[in-house]
Amino acid sequence: MKVARRCKGIQAGSRLALAIHLGLLAMLAGQDLVLAADAPKPARPAAEQPALLNLDIPAQALGSAVLAFAEQAGLQVLFDSERLQGLQSTAVKGQYGVQEGLARLLGNAPVEYRFTGERQVTLTRVAESARGALALATITVSGQQKNDWVYSSPRSVSVVGREQLDRNPPRHAADMLEEAPGVYSAVSQQDPGLSVNIRGIQDYGRVNMSIDGMRQNYQQSGHQQRNGTLYVDPELLSEVVIEKGATSTMGGAGVIGGVANFRTVEAADLLAGGKEIGGRVRVTSGIGHLGNGTHFIGSSAFAIGTEVWDMLVAVSERNLGDYKPGNKGSIGELRSGAALNPSYPERIKNSNVAYSASMMRSRLVKLGLNLPADQRLQLSYLETDVNYSDANMMSVENQAQLWEKLGSSRITARNLALDYSYAPDNPLIDFKAKIYHVDNRNDQSTLTRGSTPGYEITYQTDTYGLQAQNTSTFTLSELSVIKANYGLEFFYDKVRPDSTQPGDPTSAVTVPASESLTPEGDRALGSLFGRLDYDYDGWLNVNAGLRYDRYRLRGETGINTRTFVIGTTRQIGVPVTYDVDTEEGRFSPTFGLSIKPGVDWLQLFASYGKGWRPPAVTETLISGRPHGGGAESTLPNPFLKPERSTTWEVGANVLKENLLFSDDRLGIKVAYFDTRVDDFIFMNMGVQLPGYGTASISNSAYVNNLEQTRFKGLEYQLDYDAGVAYGQFNYTHMIGTNDFCAKTAWLGGVTTPVKGAGSRSPVTAMIPDAQANAATHCRAILGSSEHMPMDRGTLTLGTRFFDRKLDIGARARYSAGYYVKGGAQVTTSQTGIYPADWKPYTVYDLYSSYRATDQLTLRLAMENVTNRAYLVPLGDVLAFTLGRGRTLQGTVEYQF
Incomplete structure (x- = not known):
C-alpha cells in the first residue's frame, strides 16, 4: 500500500468545518489501522471504553456525513471534501462509542481510518487496481485547540475567546480587549460604550466595529475622544475576532485600521454533542x-x-454602581493637579468615581432553518438598552465635588439580520449572504449649565447593510490549489438628530447646535472585492486581492462669514450654505506571501495592502457652537478628501506540539507593521474663515493632514499550554509620533479690503488675500490621534488540578505610560490641547474556577490585587476616570 501525503491546513478542494469539544478527544488515542469495510475492532478493557455518543446522521454524501459526525462527536476537522465525492455514508442513529460510530458511518466505503493519537484521526480513501490497493488521498481529522488557527494564519489576527472573558469578568466592555495585542480603547468608565482602536487608528469607521458582521456606525460628537461607539454586553458573546489592517475580504469596505467582529452566542454552542435542548445560566x-x-x-x-x-x-443584565479607584502609586501631574498642589491626587484617588453607575439589559433571539440541499436561513434580533449619566471631571482646586453631571443618556441599540448560506458538496460553491438593519438611538437629557438652558435631544443612526460572498476552490494538481473568495458589500448610514433646543434663524445653519454638531446626513458605501489564494504543498501561499469602493455623501451645511459693504466701512455677516452631494470611488489592491522554510511548525509571512476611507457625515457637515455660546465655533468642510492608506507587514507564526512534554503546544505570532496614511482627517484648531477676518484658536474644522500620518510598531503574542500549566503573553510596542499640519484657510476664499487714503476711507473693493490663503500651520489637534498609543502588555500564568477541574491563575497588566517631562520635572502637554499624562503602571489580577460537576462551574476573580491607581491607556482625557481599585467578584454558571 502506498500512502499519500498528509493534508495540512486548507487543502485542495477543501471545505473547512469546525466542531469543537475537547472533552472527547482523549478517547481517540492509540488505535490500529483497519479497513472500514472490515469493521470489527479489537476489544478494549471495560475501564477504557469511551463514553457513548448520541449520534443521529442520515445517509448522505460521505463528506457531509463526516462533518456531521465531527460535530456530534465533538471533534475539529480539516479535510479535503473533493476526495470523498461520489461516496455515500451509512445512516447512524443511536448510542455508539467513537470507533463504532465512525465505522458504521463509513459502512462499505473504500476508506481506511486510523486513530493516530489523542488529537488526531486520519481517513484514507483507497481504490482497487490491477496492482492492488492504492491510497489516493488522506483526510486528517485534527484535535487542535480552538484558536490554534490564529498561529497558522499568515496575517495579523487576534481572538478574545469565552474562556478569557470568564476568567476575569469584564465590568466595562473595553476590559475585553486588554489581552489583544495592538488593540486599545478610548474608554470612559462613565460611558459603557466601546470605541475600538487598532494600532493607533480609530473613529468614523476606520475600524469596522461589527456585531455578527453588522456594522455599528453610531457616532455622537463630544470632545473628540470617541467618534464611533458600540454597545454590547460581553455576557452574550462567544468570541471577538480582530483582523488588523486593510483587507480584500468581507468587512473591509472603507476600512484602513481593521475589523473587530463581536460574535454572539449561537444555538450550536448550547447543543453540542447532539443535544436537542440545552441552556446556560451565569450570575456574577x-x-x-x-x-x-x-x-x-x-x-x-x-x-x-x-x-x-x-x-x-438569551437575556442579560448588567447593574453597576459607582466604584472606588485604586489609591497606590502616581496618577500624573497635570490632569490630577499635582503641579499646583500635591494633595490633589490623594483626594482623587481616595474618592469614589461619581456617575460611573449604569444599567444595561440585552435580549437576543436567533431562529435557524435548515433547508434542503445544504441550505440554511437564520433570523436574528439583538436589542441592548443602556442607561447612564453623562459627566466630566471638574477642576480639582476649590471644588466641593470632583465630577459634574451634565445629563443622562438612554441608549437603545437594535440589530436585525437575515442570514442565508448554501454549501453543497461542491468545491466551487460556499455561498453566504446577509441583509441587516442596525438602529442606534440615544435619548439624551442635558441639564442647565450657567446661562445655557437644558434641553432634550435624540441622536439616531440607522445603518442598512447587504453582504454576499462565495468561495470557490480549484484543484490544479495533487499539490496545487487555488481558492477564490469574491463578493460585494453595501451599507447606508442615515443620521437624524432631533432636539428641543431652539435654533438660530439668522444663521447659515438654522438648526440648533446640538443637532448640527452631529448633523443630519446620509452616506452610502458599496464595495466589490475578490481575493485569490494559491497554495502549494502546504508550505507556500501567495495571495492577491482587489477591492473597489465607492461612496456617496449627501447633506446640507453652512458657515457665517464677514465682509465689507463696498463704498462704506460697515461690516456685515454673510451666510454661506453648501448643498453637499459628493461621490467618488477607488481601487485598493492587497498582496501576501507566506512560506514554511523546511519545518512544518514555522511560517514566515509578509503582506502589502492599500486602504481607502471616505469622510463621514459629521466630518463633512459639522457646524455650531459646542458649548451653546461663547466664541468657540466648529465649522464644516464639504471639500474633504478621502484617506488613503498603505500598510506593510512582516511576521512569523510558530505552532509546535510536543515541545517540552508529550501533548503540550506552543503558539507564537510576531508582526512588524507600518501603516502610512495620506490625507488623514483630523479636527484642526485655529482655522481662518473665508471672507474678511483672522485666524482664531476658537475656530476648528476637520481637515486633511498635509503631512503623512504613520502608525508603526511591533506586536508579540504567545500561547503555551501543557495541560497542567499554561501561559499567555502579549505586548504591543508603538514607534514614533506624528505631525499634523493643514492650511489655515481650510476653505480658501480669504479676502482683504482695499480702501482709499485714510483709515476711515470707504472700502472700494474686496480682493483675495494670497498670503492668508496660502498659509499653513502645525498646531495641536483635537482628537484621539493627538497621542500615539503607549506600549502595553499582559502576562497570564495558570495551573490546573484534579483532572483539570480546578483552574487557578494570575494576570499582570502593564502600561509603559506616555508623558513628556518639562524643565521643572512637570508633565507638559505633547501638543497643547490634551495633556500627554499617562503614568506607567502594573496591575495584578487573580482568578480561579472549579468545575464541580459537568453542569456546574464556580469562579472567583480579584481585580487589581494591590489596589494600584492608574489611568487606562488612551482613557478619556476629559472624564479623567481612574481604573477600578481592588474588586472581588464571584460567578456561578450552570449548563444543561
Whole structure:
C-alpha cells in the first residue's frame, strides 16, 4: 500500500468545518489501522471504553456525513471534501462509542481510518487496481485547540475567546480587549460604550466595529475622544475576532485600521454533542465590601434544535454602581493637579468615581432553518438598552465635588439580520449572504449649565447593510490549489438628530447646535472585492486581492462669514450654505506571501495592502457652537478628501506540539507593521474663515493632514499550554509620533479690503488675500490621534488540578505610560490641547474556577490585587476616570 501525503491546513478542494469539544478527544488515542469495510475492532478493557455518543446522521454524501459526525462527536476537522465525492455514508442513529460510530458511518466505503493519537484521526480513501490497493488521498481529522488557527494564519489576527472573558469578568466592555495585542480603547468608565482602536487608528469607521458582521456606525460628537461607539454586553458573546489592517475580504469596505467582529452566542454552542435542548445560566456579583460597585452581572440562554430548525433565546443584565479607584502609586501631574498642589491626587484617588453607575439589559433571539440541499436561513434580533449619566471631571482646586453631571443618556441599540448560506458538496460553491438593519438611538437629557438652558435631544443612526460572498476552490494538481473568495458589500448610514433646543434663524445653519454638531446626513458605501489564494504543498501561499469602493455623501451645511459693504466701512455677516452631494470611488489592491522554510511548525509571512476611507457625515457637515455660546465655533468642510492608506507587514507564526512534554503546544505570532496614511482627517484648531477676518484658536474644522500620518510598531503574542500549566503573553510596542499640519484657510476664499487714503476711507473693493490663503500651520489637534498609543502588555500564568477541574491563575497588566517631562520635572502637554499624562503602571489580577460537576462551574476573580491607581491607556482625557481599585467578584454558571 502506498500512502499519500498528509493534508495540512486548507487543502485542495477543501471545505473547512469546525466542531469543537475537547472533552472527547482523549478517547481517540492509540488505535490500529483497519479497513472500514472490515469493521470489527479489537476489544478494549471495560475501564477504557469511551463514553457513548448520541449520534443521529442520515445517509448522505460521505463528506457531509463526516462533518456531521465531527460535530456530534465533538471533534475539529480539516479535510479535503473533493476526495470523498461520489461516496455515500451509512445512516447512524443511536448510542455508539467513537470507533463504532465512525465505522458504521463509513459502512462499505473504500476508506481506511486510523486513530493516530489523542488529537488526531486520519481517513484514507483507497481504490482497487490491477496492482492492488492504492491510497489516493488522506483526510486528517485534527484535535487542535480552538484558536490554534490564529498561529497558522499568515496575517495579523487576534481572538478574545469565552474562556478569557470568564476568567476575569469584564465590568466595562473595553476590559475585553486588554489581552489583544495592538488593540486599545478610548474608554470612559462613565460611558459603557466601546470605541475600538487598532494600532493607533480609530473613529468614523476606520475600524469596522461589527456585531455578527453588522456594522455599528453610531457616532455622537463630544470632545473628540470617541467618534464611533458600540454597545454590547460581553455576557452574550462567544468570541471577538480582530483582523488588523486593510483587507480584500468581507468587512473591509472603507476600512484602513481593521475589523473587530463581536460574535454572539449561537444555538450550536448550547447543543453540542447532539443535544436537542440545552441552556446556560451565569450570575456574577461583587463580594462584600470588595464588590466595588458590581451589583449584578448575569445572563441566561436557552436553545432547542432538531435536524430541521433551531432556536436560541438569551437575556442579560448588567447593574453597576459607582466604584472606588485604586489609591497606590502616581496618577500624573497635570490632569490630577499635582503641579499646583500635591494633595490633589490623594483626594482623587481616595474618592469614589461619581456617575460611573449604569444599567444595561440585552435580549437576543436567533431562529435557524435548515433547508434542503445544504441550505440554511437564520433570523436574528439583538436589542441592548443602556442607561447612564453623562459627566466630566471638574477642576480639582476649590471644588466641593470632583465630577459634574451634565445629563443622562438612554441608549437603545437594535440589530436585525437575515442570514442565508448554501454549501453543497461542491468545491466551487460556499455561498453566504446577509441583509441587516442596525438602529442606534440615544435619548439624551442635558441639564442647565450657567446661562445655557437644558434641553432634550435624540441622536439616531440607522445603518442598512447587504453582504454576499462565495468561495470557490480549484484543484490544479495533487499539490496545487487555488481558492477564490469574491463578493460585494453595501451599507447606508442615515443620521437624524432631533432636539428641543431652539435654533438660530439668522444663521447659515438654522438648526440648533446640538443637532448640527452631529448633523443630519446620509452616506452610502458599496464595495466589490475578490481575493485569490494559491497554495502549494502546504508550505507556500501567495495571495492577491482587489477591492473597489465607492461612496456617496449627501447633506446640507453652512458657515457665517464677514465682509465689507463696498463704498462704506460697515461690516456685515454673510451666510454661506453648501448643498453637499459628493461621490467618488477607488481601487485598493492587497498582496501576501507566506512560506514554511523546511519545518512544518514555522511560517514566515509578509503582506502589502492599500486602504481607502471616505469622510463621514459629521466630518463633512459639522457646524455650531459646542458649548451653546461663547466664541468657540466648529465649522464644516464639504471639500474633504478621502484617506488613503498603505500598510506593510512582516511576521512569523510558530505552532509546535510536543515541545517540552508529550501533548503540550506552543503558539507564537510576531508582526512588524507600518501603516502610512495620506490625507488623514483630523479636527484642526485655529482655522481662518473665508471672507474678511483672522485666524482664531476658537475656530476648528476637520481637515486633511498635509503631512503623512504613520502608525508603526511591533506586536508579540504567545500561547503555551501543557495541560497542567499554561501561559499567555502579549505586548504591543508603538514607534514614533506624528505631525499634523493643514492650511489655515481650510476653505480658501480669504479676502482683504482695499480702501482709499485714510483709515476711515470707504472700502472700494474686496480682493483675495494670497498670503492668508496660502498659509499653513502645525498646531495641536483635537482628537484621539493627538497621542500615539503607549506600549502595553499582559502576562497570564495558570495551573490546573484534579483532572483539570480546578483552574487557578494570575494576570499582570502593564502600561509603559506616555508623558513628556518639562524643565521643572512637570508633565507638559505633547501638543497643547490634551495633556500627554499617562503614568506607567502594573496591575495584578487573580482568578480561579472549579468545575464541580459537568453542569456546574464556580469562579472567583480579584481585580487589581494591590489596589494600584492608574489611568487606562488612551482613557478619556476629559472624564479623567481612574481604573477600578481592588474588586472581588464571584460567578456561578450552570449548563444543561
